[in-house]
Amino acid sequence: MNDTRNAHLEEEAELYALGALPHVERTVAEAHIAQCEPCARRVGDAEEALASLVRPQPPSSQLDRRAHAIFARRGSGVRAFYPLVAAVLLVALLPGAFFWQRDRDLRASDALNRQAAAAMIGSHFLHAQFVKAAADAPPAKAIFAHNGAWIYVIAVTDRDLTLSAGGLVLGRLSGTGSERAIFVEHPPASKSLVLSDGSRVLARAAVAVP
């Protein structure tokens, strides 16, 4: 999936249902699902399969009372997810809409993720995997605009990493938990990205803009 408006989800559909997509990819998939019926069906099929792995257990009567009390109150009326909601609207509503992601351990970098998600939803983008230059290099991926307007790099690590391009330091990856990321607008012309830990080059990626 490299264009949220036209390309369908592939393996991301099953990974979305599993909850196995990293935060930003999940957000982009969510926006696509909201406007694409075939992909919503594919996600639904995957969710159905995973629901079949659940062993039902009766809850206590106390939960019955608490649930009843919820529905006795009128909802606040935010109907954000009706069919065919525009992706741009979803981005505007991200803080409240993606509630089940809200409290994840990436919350500290939510602003960064929203910025990246907004950029992705609004443009064509491509992917590039980082290739390890050191044995302890973490898995990392670059997502970049088709027109070269921005680069987003995400790494699965809890270490402090720096992103460079053509010898120019673009910044340090930030985040909490097991993911670190950086979003760079108007990156330099050099498309040879380097991830380092301050003293050693850990991984490289070639960002090829058509």
Add this chain to the structure above:
Amino acid sequence: MPPSSTIEGSPNAASAQERAVENGFVAREAWAFEAAYQAFKSALFGAAVSVLGDREDAEDAVHDVLARLWQRGHAYTAARGSLRAFLIACVRNEALSRRRKSGNRLRIEQTVRPQTIEPADESLADRDRIARALQLLGEKQREAIRLSYEEGLSYAEIAQRLNEPAGTIKSRLSNAVRTLRAHFAAQGETL
């Protein structure tokens, strides 16, 4: 409005009732939320307790999901498939989020309370049904599904844990879920 009682007892009563609840849920009608809860509460609670291993925490997770869906809106549409599966996915995500926050990575077998260790006959049947399905997966697929479904790891985290390419893990997880889907669909399971 709630579905008419005249559909009860008809050959398609269950599916007609289910469609009515799904439509009411989309329209955010209180009766549909109540009906969905009553119909699926055991599955929702089972999904939560399997992740959290604690009944009180699991009930809190189910409660919070229902409250958010009711108060803030939701992503469910008819195209998504069954409402039950959608709600279970929401509850699983909430439970996984809570477990990540608490740092509780203990397996369910280590944390369930005594009264849930000895399952009822129905639970044993469920266990057999699930075990048969998982046996259809290759060993590597089962491990990847376990790391995702039980431990809540992302595909990138699984790739790191297993020291394999991320693309390989994505394909493995996707194929595993599709295999399970084909199996359960062929079984004609209505849960």
